[in-house]
Amino acid sequence: MIIDLGDDAAEFGRVVRDALGSAGGDELVQRAEADPAGREALVGDLLGDLGLWELDVRGSGDELEAAVAACRSVGWWGIPASVPERLARPTDLDADALVVVGGPRPAAPVHGSSLRWVAVDLDGRRSTPTARPLPTTPRKAAMVAEVDLTPVDDLGVDDVLFGLLLPCWTLLGMLDRATALTVEYVQDRQQFGKPLAAFQAVQFQLTEAEVERAGVEELAKYATWSVATRRPDALADVLALRLAALEAADLGMRICHQLHGAIGFCDESTISWISRYSLPLRRLPLPVSGTRTELTRRAGRQGIAGLYA
Amino acid sequence: MTRDLEALRAEVRSWCEEHVPADWRERQTGVSEDEYVEFQQSWFQELRQVGWAVPHWPAEWGGGMSVPEQAVLYQELARADAPRLVLAFVGIHHAASTLLHAGTEEQRRRHLPAILDGEIWCQGFSEPDAGSDLAALSTSAVRTGDGYLVNGQKVWASGALHADWCLLLARTDPSAPKRKGISYFLMDMRTPGIDIRPVQQATGHSHFCEMFLDDVLVPAENLIGAEGEGWQVAQATLGAERGMTMLELAERLGFAALPWLVDLCRQPDWRGHRPIDDPAVRERLAGLEIEVAGLRSMCRRFVEESERGAEGPADASIVKLHYSELLQRLTGFGAEVAGVAGHQVLDKPISSGWESGAWVLDFISSWEWTIPGGASEIQRTIIGERGLGLPREPLPAKGTA
Numbered sequence: 001m002i003i004d005l006g007d008d009a010a011e012f013g014r015v016v017r018d019a020l021g022s023a024g025g026d027e028l029v030q031r032a033e034a035d036p037a038g039r040e041a042l043v044g045d046l047l048g049d050l051g052l053w054e055l056d057v058r059g060s061g062d063e064l065e066a067a068v069a070a071c072r073s074v075g076w077w078g079i080p081a082s083v084p085e086r087l088a089r090p091t092d093l094d095a096d097a098l099v100v101v102g103g104p105r106p107a108a109p110v111h112g113s114s115l116r117w118v119a120v121d122l123d124g125r126r127s128t129p130t131a132r133p134l135p136t137t138p139r140k141a142a143m144v145a146e147v148d149l150t151p152v153d154d155l156g157v158d159d160v161l162f163g164l165l166l167p168c169w170t171l172l173g174m175l176d177r178a179t180a181l182t183v184e185y186v187q188d189r190q191q192f193g194k195p196l197a198a199f200q201a202v203q204f205q206l207t208e209a210e211v212e213r214a215g216v217e218e219l220a221k222y223a224t225w226s227v228a229t230r231r232p233d234a235l236a237d238v239l240a241l242r243l244a245a246l247e248a249a250d251l252g253m254r255i256c257h258q259l260h261g262a263i264g265f266c267d268e269s270t271i272s273w274i275s276r277y278s279l280p281l282r283r284l285p286l287p288v289s290g291t292r293t294e295l296t297r298r299a300g301r302q303g304i305a306g307l308y309a
Numbered sequence: 310m311t312r313d314l315e316a317l318r319a320e321v322r323s324w325c326e327e328h329v330p331a332d333w334r335e336r337q338t339g340v341s342e343d344e345y346v347e348f349q350q351s352w353f354q355e356l357r358q359v360g361w362a363v364p365h366w367p368a369e370w371g372g373g374m375s376v377p378e379q380a381v382l383y384q385e386l387a388r389a390d391a392p393r394l395v396l397a398f399v400g401i402h403h404a405a406s407t408l409l410h411a412g413t414e415e416q417r418r419r420h421l422p423a424i425l426d427g428e429i430w431c432q433g434f435s436e437p438d439a440g441s442d443l444a445a446l447s448t449s450a451v452r453t454g455d456g457y458l459v460n461g462q463k464v465w466a467s468g469a470l471h472a473d474w475c476l477l478l479a480r481t482d483p484s485a486p487k488r489k490g491i492s493y494f495l496m497d498m499r500t501p502g503i504d505i506r507p508v509q510q511a512t513g514h515s516h517f518c519e520m521f522l523d524d525v526l527v528p529a530e531n532l533i534g535a536e537g538e539g540w541q542v543a544q545a546t547l548g549a550e551r552g553m554t555m556l557e558l559a560e561r562l563g564f565a566a567l568p569w570l571v572d573l574c575r576q577p578d579w580r581g582h583r584p585i586d587d588p589a590v591r592e593r594l595a596g597l598e599i600e601v602a603g604l605r606s607m608c609r610r611f612v613e614e615s616e617r618g619a620e621g622p623a624d625a626s627i628v629k630l631h632y633s634e635l636l637q638r639l640t641g642f643g644a645e646v647a648g649v650a651g652h653q654v655l656d657k658p659i660s661s662g663w664e665s666g667a668w669v670l671d672f673i674s675s676w677e678w679t680i681p682g683g684a685s686e687i688q689r690t691i692i693g694e695r696g697l698g699l700p701r702e703p704l705p706a707k708g709t710a
Binding site: 102103104105107135136140141146190191192193199201202250254257258261262265266267268272279283284285286287288289290 | 435438440441442445464465508509510517579637641644645646648649650652653655656669676677679680681684685686689690702
């Protein structure tokens with residue numbers, strides 16, 4: 001088992017992050033929100049020029065690694081441009097993007113999208129989603145619309161793995177960014193004549209968030225390897241990753257907000273945008289308790305093999 | 310004399326049945342600012358007519374309920390899911406306690422009856438560079454003739470857009486040590502030179518405001534307490550925010566939030582499972598029930614002791630810290646139980662409590678609670694230093710504290 005991303009993948013991730021930075025950086029999420037119909041085109045060509053859409057995500061472990069690194073970089077900027085979903089698209093259907101759905105009122109971040117979507121539930125049943133009109137603003141909905149599903153087939157077991165795995169990497173990228181922003185903020189912000197970072201009570205909260213984030217990073221690499229090699233436990237591994245990522249996001253975003261103070265809730269601060277656009281990834285297709293239930297159901301009595309089997 | 314509590318309970322309950330508008334939640338969801346203000350004002354006057362708008366004020370000013378009576382009142386209002394007095398909050402709590410604590414008779418006579426008539430207040434304390442370190446504030450008030458000329462910038466002035474008056478802290482003596490040079494003013498929001506800008510928040514609301522003060526003339530008679538003693542007066546005001554207001558909020562947790570959470574757990578999910586049948590859920594609910602009971606009892610004791618001037622040095626901080634973190638745990642659990650369906654509730658009524666039953670939104674807005682009125686880090690410092698008598702944090706460079 002090799003759970004470190006290859007150098008090429010890591011380098012590709014850096015290239016994607018820099019390219020998005022040059023193309024607008026933190027303004028991209030704001031532009032995406034202002035124009036939901038244009039949010040995919042906003043970065044689509046740029047990422048295409050870097051070769052992202054040609055990656056053989058399903059067939060090559062190396063190319064999957066490049067894809068997850070790119071998803072992480074998209075998370076760094078918090079851009080809701082359906083990137084992990086496009087990378088997870090099924091190869092046996094004529095479709096542009098894949099989303100995993102669940103629950104009695106399935107929903108997906110498809111508002112304004114012009115892509116051809118396929119939805120899959122956790123049991124591998126595939127369908128074509130049709131977005132309903134938003135009951136509120138795209139901002140409040142964070143691009144999530146309820147969808148009506150027209151059944152296609154039940155051949156999507158493999159799709160579930162990729163549909164769950166790739167967005168976890170985007171969420172990890174958001175946690176990377178939230179941590180980096182907060183580290184920067186507590187060093188800049190002076191109160192009582194010194195930076196907030198000089199208070200150990202502040203340092204310890206941030207280290208707690210960092211330990212959780214670092215744990216997710218390890219699990220994400222492991223789950224990626226597990227999916228790439230199609231281990232029998234792969235779905236349980238991906239669900240375990242999702243659970244860890246959701247818990248780390250709950251704790252980490254809480255702490256990053258607390259340390260930013262009131263400014264963190266305002267649009268003028270980047271953390272507010274990252275945190276808002278992390279919500280769809282955290283709640284869909286299953287929030288914490290639903291993910292835990294599914295993991296328990298899948299892992300059954302034998303448990304999961306995990307990292308040190 | 311304390312009225313018979315059960316009689317009071319019955320009276321409030323039947324009044325609520327008649328007066329709480331059945332459709333107020335729908336009417337207050339997604340409404341304009343004007344509709345919100347109008348609704349809050351009319352609800353305030355309804356409560357005022359029966360003597361329940363300011364039960365915590367002294368009898369001579371229109372209050373006079375004992376602490377157990379107040380608790381019963383708040384319990385029944387919560388049980389009936391009555392709207393909260395959100396708009397009047399700063400006026401009936403912070404402004405009133407400041408006036409009662411440090412105001413002259415004339416200032417009290419001018420404002421306390423006006424607050425009952427609907428005068429709205431906001432707080433002008435925090436500044437861009439003075440948040441947790443409030444004493445670092447730099448808005449200046451320079452004596453001129455029979456008034457003060459105020460210049461500076463305030464932030465996080467909740468509700469400033471609708472306020473008639475502002476509780477303002479400004480520096481009158483820049484050469485004094487930083488806590489000594491601050492004075493406390495009552496500022497008329499119609500004075501020329503005040504510019505209010507709402508700030509767009511993550512929740513989509515903009516009740517926080519920035520306030521720019523450009524040569525605002527505040528008459529000397531609107532100084533409250535002595536010049537240079539504003540810090541002490543502010544401590545009393547913040548004490549009210551941390552402590553006294555908690556009586557109502559704690560009872561709401563016990564009589565609205567918790568029962569609603571239990572109801573939520575009784576609803577079958579889409580697979581037909583009821584969360585309440587899960588032992589892990591029952592254990593969490595029981596844990597929350599214990600914490601809420603503890604908080605309610607703590608708040609009641611605190612308010613009774615502070616009325617007698619006998620509260621402990623860190624009690625207000627303990628109560629505020631406990632409430633804010635418990636609110637987060639409770640609404641967080643609500644969000645967890647509500648699951649994906651809970652995430653599809655994207656609006657909540659504007660006049661509701663911090664627990665509205667829109668669990669995900671409640672959870673997100675509960676994050677605010679550990680920041681204003683002294684962030685949790687500040688409360689912990691106070692509890693450590695004043696409550697437990699631990700050594701002070703190492704002080705920063707000379708001349709800044």
